[in-house]
Amino acid sequence: MQKISHPVYYADYLQLERLLSSQSPKSAEHGKPAHDETLFIIVHQAYELWFKLIIHELDSVIHLFEGNYVDEKNIGVAVSRFSRITEIQKLLIDQIRILETMTPLDFLEFRDFLFPASGFQSVQFRLIENMLGLQPEQRMLYNKEAYYASVSAEHQEIIRQSEGKPSLFKLVELWLERTPFLDFHEFHFWPSYRAAVEKILQNDRDTILNNPLSSAEEKQKQLQELAQNEENFAAVFDEAKHNQLIEKARRRLSHKATEAALLIHLYRDEPILHLPFRLLTLLVDLDELFTTWRYRHALMVHRMIGNKIGTGGSTGYHYLRATVERYKVFGDFIDLSTFLIPRSALPELPEKVKKNLGFYYSQKSDE
Amino acid sequence: MQKISHPVYYADYLQLERLLSSQSPKSAEHGKPAHDETLFIIVHQAYELWFKLIIHELDSVIHLFEGNYVDEKNIGVAVSRFSRITEIQKLLIDQIRILETMTPLDFLEFRDFLFPASGFQSVQFRLIENMLGLQPEQRMLYNKEAYYASVSAEHQEIIRQSEGKPSLFKLVELWLERTPFLDFHEFHFWPSYRAAVEKILQNDRDTILNNPLSSAEEKQKQLQELAQNEENFAAVFDEAKHNQLIEKARRRLSHKATEAALLIHLYRDEPILHLPFRLLTLLVDLDELFTTWRYRHALMVHRMIGNKIGTGGSTGYHYLRATVERYKVFGDFIDLSTFLIPRSALPELPEKVKKNLGFYYSQKSDE
């Protein structure tokens, strides 16, 4: 592994001459240099560098999940790359604190010189959203225009193209739908799960009705709660109802993929399901961290410009705050918790199935 | 300073025997020990310890601000104690990550044993909210009942009493209203500020109308934005309008205190105003961090229980999310950014006033 080529120099390798000469404060151009504009530029440049890295990581995972088959080895790779993205996201959130060392008054020294540039014009951030699987119909209008309207024609083209490509959401959904374990030998997950849930709900009803400690009023209230739980479950048991919720955009994940995701959560201790479980958990982490980032970002903008209109012409804080909840991508994976049941109530797996969920070696070392 | 008393032992000093024997998992009591219940208990106990410390710090600052006069020395003390609270708040937010190492499935192993206990019953957290100045009328009903309805009679009493005590918000407002610099010698802040703003707005209007680069449509749009800016300022210039907004609960801070807070922000570089400026900034930090905590907490609850009803009977995530924005206390201080103007447009202070905003020493060392 000895190195044969010309010696590499740190500054050349990192292209520091370019990198460190790419900060041109507008305030200086206008003859009114504002100390904090350097901070402002560098914070945003750091964001864009990290966005590039997130795209690099997402791109590689999307590539692993394309096609009709995902090698088990690649689940571990995807888990590592998603973990990396979550570490980057934590940094992106903390980085807001650095921007907040600039006071609103200091921002005013150069804010008008930036008109109408805005973080809203970050092409890379739009690409990340689309790669994850944010849907065009989830988007809010921005000053009565599409979310890409404020960028250049060339950039619009890039963003529009990304809308058409298979997203992480879609590829994970397809991968889940291919899970062979939903009906596997004599094991049929969905009816077993349903029976277990129904037993729990019946048991809950009996306990409420026969509880000598609770008053009629309390029983009434508890039965109402139980009824809501039953309704939740009914919506997931009945594929037709599930599909209606999808049409109303209240669900997104297909029924079959939902079944598979539940199976993975409930039997995650089986070796073959452990890494898939971690992968699903990381999708929730990714969503939670982007959501947190959006919310912190909205708070920061509020602090910086109050209720003024943003440099990009948006109504600033209120627009940003409204996107926070709307722009979740993996909400269905978070909602899965609604349908989990305790391990002790889970149907026992048949021995033959268990064997198939373990490692080959651990079964028959002599083969 | 030599120590005279009996030797102190670490474990006794910290009362570790009590502290470390105060974790009694319900799952073990029910004969079904769940590994993660210890995590669950300790995370919540750590929260309560930090809440006690926050109360200790808030209490001391409230004490410093009671009465009709706050010694300048105490502004520095208050700034230090608020800074400490913000460090604790950052920890409280990060601590959520530890709770999230418990998966929803693991929570199910003991969740039912806790019924109907809930973090909503944290008396200390309610006290913190009331000490900061959250108003009873800002509160949302919780299962159609008052926010204190789910705690014991004794605890209700404690919470109700805290509602009646002077809050940090109120005491800071009074302190701001006493500021002597609004009308000081020949300097009258409000009319000077108003004149400066009007000059800026007029200048903006001229620039828009005379800009040869922009189309009629663009001019139209820019004039609309300008009109909204003017409206914002009109609402702060006119005390009557300001008071109407207060009546509608869209503002809270009195007009006089708002004037003083603006003065402090705009002239923060004068020595006597520097620590007051830091104090106002820290109030915004406090609010931002509590708001972020509430939001992260809501996300965590969503992840843990999905759309199920919380152990305390609340509809969980949706309730929590709704409180995030509603429960801000120092929102008016965040909104101040709307009314800031660039330093270059600020009226110059008369020399005599400047002297009065500096240190005595720096004027006449021989006196």
Place this chain on the structure above:
Amino acid sequence: MQKISHPVYYADYLQLERLLSSQSPKSAEHGKPAHDETLFIIVHQAYELWFKLIIHELDSVIHLFEGNYVDEKNIGVAVSRFSRITEIQKLLIDQIRILETMTPLDFLEFRDFLFPASGFQSVQFRLIENMLGLQPEQRMLYNKEAYYASVSAEHQEIIRQSEGKPSLFKLVELWLERTPFLDFHEFHFWPSYRAAVEKILQNDRDTILNNPLSSAEEKQKQLQELAQNEENFAAVFDEAKHNQLIEKARRRLSHKATEAALLIHLYRDEPILHLPFRLLTLLVDLDELFTTWRYRHALMVHRMIGNKIGTGGSTGYHYLRATVERYKVFGDFIDLSTFLIPRSALPELPEKVKKNLGFYYSQKSDE
């Protein structure tokens, strides 16, 4: 799963009455209440609560690794619990910032009242060290006495007993030594690995000697470096040399366990080795985070008391700083990086072996 028992109350469940009445500042007892002593007590109590949780998690993993066989399922469980410990450790490090909001001058207000109590008397921290596998012979004397000399007789007994129990280090070493894949069917890891390394080193030597770009002096220097690399490898290839290093306390991990750990790192992409790889990585994380904590703690003590003698009588900062490097437990796992070689230089696994490292299912779904 409906709840049958008496309703649980948040404050009772968390034993808040005890918890929140366990702060008794000595300064108040002496009639000179110091505001910051409450901070001091609560920070240390929070540390002890987290220590209890770390012990709970370590204990459970140690239990999983006892005996002669670790079920594959439990590797995933251990990985989750170690991940949890790392999240707690990050919090412990950040928590130092809260203590540092107390200035040295404020500490002086009550420091003498605490004599001779000291964090050095934390029994739980000693237990954690021993559970991880810190060896008695690694310990430094503290004021010329054993590390447990300053605690009560009862506490000494607890600490001494923990020295005799199987540590995490020992159990992981035994688990590694049992790995069946070192010699598995026709695959013999150690000679294959050794041949691959030798080929790399020979190739490096050729490249250096034949490089037309480098001067005689540069070649000389590069050959020296190469020689040192060869020496490193020689020490791991030769079990006798390895054992000599163990005797000199420069290595700790047995040769066989070292082989297994290298195998796991190098072939971590095979499904059966992926979670073991994560487990080894987490041991390095644990060590790194405890080491970082020790170092930050030492810096904090320096800041707080300067070069004074600690309340426990230690020379404070210098003692603490000296333990940082000495008290690493999993250093051998960090050093493994020295012996890694690029995947491209790795011997290809025979097909039959590969099959044995994958999932049973993925081979024969019809069985």
Place this chain on the structure above:
Amino acid sequence: MQKISHPVYYADYLQLERLLSSQSPKSAEHGKPAHDETLFIIVHQAYELWFKLIIHELDSVIHLFEGNYVDEKNIGVAVSRFSRITEIQKLLIDQIRILETMTPLDFLEFRDFLFPASGFQSVQFRLIENMLGLQPEQRMLYNKEAYYASVSAEHQEIIRQSEGKPSLFKLVELWLERTPFLDFHEFHFWPSYRAAVEKILQNDRDTILNNPLSSAEEKQKQLQELAQNEENFAAVFDEAKHNQLIEKARRRLSHKATEAALLIHLYRDEPILHLPFRLLTLLVDLDELFTTWRYRHALMVHRMIGNKIGTGGSTGYHYLRATVERYKVFGDFIDLSTFLIPRSALPELPEKVKKNLGFYYSQKSDE
């Protein structure tokens, strides 16, 4: 403040085309693209961007402290800019976690292609060290050569020049030496302080000798500790001894500046001394955070390359670890804690002096 110029576009303003095309992995150049090299490049580029910002902030503070007089207003500005640097430093430390998501094995895929580039060649980091005040004589040799030997001639020139410029350490020292309050009207700080210390030490001696609870042996031990305390104080009381320590490089801060720094710490509650106190505290924060960064960086390098020689030819971890303690700049400010005494033992300030340490206004509003 309306914008007159051509509209600004986000991507142009941040020069994203340059920024995002400045990542050229060597592994791809060599035809063996390694996924993680993009991570490696971007992490280092992010570091260099933040270094540029730190230099921008340090430079501005150095400029404020040049000359013979520092306007009181500028202390607040310096405090804000130092606070900003500490926020950046926290990010730099956390950023190491992102690099650590790359495993040692993945680093091997491209490590050899980078030879002999190394983070040791970061010119900006050397400039930061020199701007802070790291002295050439504190530096360790690196492969038997000066710390700047591995960079290009042009870069060596830049680094060497920075050695000659006034450092932050030097400018703060001069500013401290100019403090007028050491001998001010009838107040003479040094003899008052010395008398207070001597009284404390005498009191300690009496307490030890007369304590009926302690054994002869304990008394002996306590008297030894007391003697060491006395010796510490003796070294600061006696300017000649202090200067000897400076000659032996065990102290750096001049005696006069040390006096002033102690005065500021002890009387920090006086308004005029409050911001200077925060400034001195921030110097300690800066040092502590850089020290922590160095230590974490050393741990990361150990983890990544084990005991191999670094790409820059250094012996890696051991070299880096050795610099951690050596390269502290503001150690004398940390050591000040050794000489603090409780507020209660402080000499009371004469009324006239107190007045001079307060705000002009608060004394005579009618003037």
